[in-house]
Amino acid sequence: xxxxxxxxxxxxxxxxxxxxxxxxxxxxxxxxxxxxxxxxxxxxxxxxxxxxxxxxxxxxxxxxxxxxxxxxxxxxxxxxxxxxxxxxxxxxxxxxxxxxxxxxxxxxxxx
Numbered sequence: 001x002x003x004x005x006x007x008x009x010x011x012x013x014x015x016x017x018x019x020x021x022x023x024x025x026x027x028x029x030x031x032x033x034x035x036x037x038x039x040x041x042x043x044x045x046x047x048x049x050x051x052x053x054x055x056x057x058x059x060x061x062x063x064x065x066x067x068x069x070x071x072x073x074x075x076x077x078x079x080x081x082x083x084x085x086x087x088x089x090x091x092x093x094x095x096x097x098x099x100x101x102x103x104x105x106x107x108x109x110x111x
Contacts, residue, residue, distance in 0.1 A: 010047075011040035013066075037074045041067055 017027035032040060045067045052060040072079050 011037075011044045034074060037070075041070050041074060045071070 011032070017029050020027040045064065048060070048063045048067055052064055069079065071077075072082060
């Protein structure tokens, strides 16, 4: 019997190991502690952003939101508080709907 294996060392959704096992394969996994989870979620956010950039769909954006929910959980942040902070920043600084690109700031005084 030959052994064919693929090494991933990455965070996956909760049902992925079960799906792998149903495909007559064996998923070797472990449960991350808080520090590893923070590291893996940061890497997953970059991975999901790259996928969204290549394929900007609702499904890819949903993956990013799922990672954000994971980040909120591991850092013990209430998502309602996050939404309040988002709203406050929007009120104070606005959003990105006007597509403004800041090219330069010139520090000078006119007399």
